[in-house]
Amino acid sequence: MAITRDEVLHVARLARLELRDDEVERFTEQLSAILEAVAKVSELDLTGVEPTAHPLDLLNVWAEDVPRPCLPQGDALANAPDHEAGFFKVPPI
Amino acid sequence: MIDTLRLTAEEAMGLLERREVSAAELHRAYLDAIGERDSELHAYLRTVEEPEGKGVPIAFKDLISTRGVETTAGSKILSGYLPVYDATVATRCKAAGMSLLGKTNMDEFAMGSSTENSAFGPTRNPWDLERVPGGSSGGSAAAVAAGLAPWALGSDTGGSVKQPASLCGIVGLRPTYGTVSRYGIVAFASSLDQIGPMTKTVRDNALLYRILAGRDPEDTTTVELPNPVEIPEREDLKGIRVGVPRELNEAEGIEPGVKEIAQRTIELCRELGAEVGETSLPRSVDYGLACYYLIAPSEASSNLARYDGVRYGLRVNGSNVREMYDRTRDAGFGDEPKRRIMLGTYALSAGYYEAYYGQAQKVRTVIADEHAAAFENFDVLVSPTSPTVAFKLGEKAENPLAMYLSDVLTIPSNIAGLPGLSIPCGLSDGLPVGFQLIGPQFSENTLFHVGHALERAIGFDFVPGRLK
Numbered sequence: 133m134a135i136t137r138d139e140v141l142h143v144a145r146l147a148r149l150e151l152r153d154d155e156v157e158r159f160t161e162q163l164s165a166i167l168e169a170v171a172k173v174s175e176l177d178l179t180g181v182e183p184t185a186h187p188l189d190l191l192n193v194w195a196e197d198v199p200r201p202c203l204p205q206g207d208a209l210a211n212a213p214d215h216e217a218g219f220f221k222v223p224p225i
Numbered sequence: 226m227i228d229t230l231r232l233t234a235e236e237a238m239g240l241l242e243r244r245e246v247s248a249a250e251l252h253r254a255y256l257d258a259i260g261e262r263d264s265e266l267h268a269y270l271r272t273v274e275e276p277e278g279k280g281v282p283i284a285f286k287d288l289i290s291t292r293g294v295e296t297t298a299g300s301k302i303l304s305g306y307l308p309v310y311d312a313t314v315a316t317r318c319k320a321a322g323m324s325l326l327g328k329t330n331m332d333e334f335a336m337g338s339s340t341e342n343s344a345f346g347p348t349r350n351p352w353d354l355e356r357v358p359g360g361s362s363g364g365s366a367a368a369v370a371a372g373l374a375p376w377a378l379g380s381d382t383g384g385s386v387k388q389p390a391s392l393c394g395i396v397g398l399r400p401t402y403g404t405v406s407r408y409g410i411v412a413f414a415s416s417l418d419q420i421g422p423m424t425k426t427v428r429d430n431a432l433l434y435r436i437l438a439g440r441d442p443e444d445t446t447t448v449e450l451p452n453p454v455e456i457p458e459r460e461d462l463k464g465i466r467v468g469v470p471r472e473l474n475e476a477e478g479i480e481p482g483v484k485e486i487a488q489r490t491i492e493l494c495r496e497l498g499a500e501v502g503e504t505s506l507p508r509s510v511d512y513g514l515a516c517y518y519l520i521a522p523s524e525a526s527s528n529l530a531r532y533d534g535v536r537y538g539l540r541v542n543g544s545n546v547r548e549m550y551d552r553t554r555d556a557g558f559g560d561e562p563k564r565r566i567m568l569g570t571y572a573l574s575a576g577y578y579e580a581y582y583g584q585a586q587k588v589r590t591v592i593a594d595e596h597a598a599a600f601e602n603f604d605v606l607v608s609p610t611s612p613t614v615a616f617k618l619g620e621k622a623e624n625p626l627a628m629y630l631s632d633v634l635t636i637p638s639n640i641a642g643l644p645g646l647s648i649p650c651g652l653s654d655g656l657p658v659g660f661q662l663i664g665p666q667f668s669e670n671t672l673f674h675v676g677h678a679l680e681r682a683i684g685f686d687f688v689p690g691r692l693k
């Protein structure tokens with residue numbers, strides 16, 4: 133299963149990656165080879181088999197609904213590339 | 226004089242208890258060893274000078290959040306990141322008196338099998354500097370093997386504890402999914418990621434696992450252990466049923482030297498009193514790799530969406546927020562995370578979801594069922610951990626698929642959420658070979674028992690030849 137250059141650019145856009153030209157070329161080739169290998173899963177007839185999302189049989193794990201201290205604002209902002217007046221700051225939307 | 230190359234964590238505890246050395250002296254001895262040997266290995270990304278605890282020190286893979294100590298997950302995108310809280314495993318180690326020696330090198334975001342994908346340069350194998358230590362927990366494995374830490378933590382998604390343990394001649398446990406908290410761990414593939422102990426001996430491994438395991442309210446995927454962790458003592462295998470899955474032991478690509486030593490170890494199980502029989506996992510090995518390389522990248526593409534230059538990590542500015550995201554992620558991620566993000570995004574995108582991710586989740590059920598069936602007749606399943614001994618730096622760097630095959634024997638049981646222990650079982654061409662023991666969920670005590678008995682009988686010398 134080959135992936136085209138246009139598909140690579142489309143996926144990169146979905147994944148918010150601005151690829152350089154040389155990356156587009158390299159990834160088109162490498163992703164085609166990887167997709168060919170993983171497409172093997174479609175060889176199996178799995179009609180009636182339930183999917184597994186998680187290896188443990190856990191359902192509805194609730195936390196007790198009690199207030200407790202959370203991360204102080206200063207800590208939450210400590211690693212931000214830019215912030216102002218207690219908010220994360222980003223370029224114009 | 227403390228010989229950090231030979232000293233096990235258990236022996237170090239004894240020295241502390243008998244007050245033959247202080248915690249500060251012990252910490253200093255490891256820092257001195259790091260100063261002496263790590264320039265050629267590059268196992269550590271950074272070290273911590275001052276011991277905090279009164280116990281045996283430890284090294285953490287650099288995806289474990291440590292308050293105030295830089296945590297990068299081997300990525301440029303997290304360069305300079307200073308966590309404001311400790312991961313639960315760090316808190317538990319601290320509560321047990323351990324002091325942090327430093328943070329170890331790894332493949333970026335734990336994606337890789339050689340530690341060559343680190344944004345900060347590769348780690349080298351203490352047995353042969355031309356070779357990789359395995360990965361992605363290659364820094365932790367090399368540190369323990371070279372006496373630069375008495376023990377260390379790694380993380381294992383597709384084999385990232387077991388495979389480097391195998392390539393560096395140490396003991397590595399991938400615990401049952403859900404037994405060790407992942408709160409504060411940089412996430413890769415959440416339905417597979419587990420933190421595991423990397424040690425010189427099986428007893429050290431059990432001692433460390435006992436500290437790590439148990440439910441954590443901060444991680445809702447964790448559970449309480451059904452039984453307390455036992456530190457193994459028995460040296461026979463009477464009453465243990467050892468299954469040898471054909472597909473795991475005869476897989477294409479297993480080197481003859483590796484196969485021979487694994488066969489000898491299987492024979493040793495019999496000599497120690499185990500019942501040994503052949504079994505089969507017909508589809509687990511054939512389809513495991515494909516299943517894994519759909520599920521793990523899909524989950525990674527979602528987990529790595531958080532690196533957007535807003536709240537932490539690298540930012541490359543743009544004229545608008547969209548441009549800032551795109552530039553930040555292109556500059557911050559290396560090739561392997563990009564490949565996996567792209568692969569996962571593709572597998573989850575409209576029109577492909579059912580054929581790829583949906584189908585892989587069903588294969589996952591098949592693989593879990595096959596293992597469960599094998600465990601009706603056997604207590605442990607065994608195989609080589611890695612098809613090869615440590616390979617040369619650069620050998621697989623240009624071919625992602627060849628690199629992925631390094632984990633072909635560790636992936637199937639990981640997909641099923643099962644625990645696996647790798648112990649060194651001999652040398653092939655002077656390089657360590659690892660033996661993988663797989664058990665049903667929560668069977669760590671059995672794995673420790675079998676691992677310990679084999680370790681005693683094998684008498685493997687974990688000190689790398691070139692350092693003796």
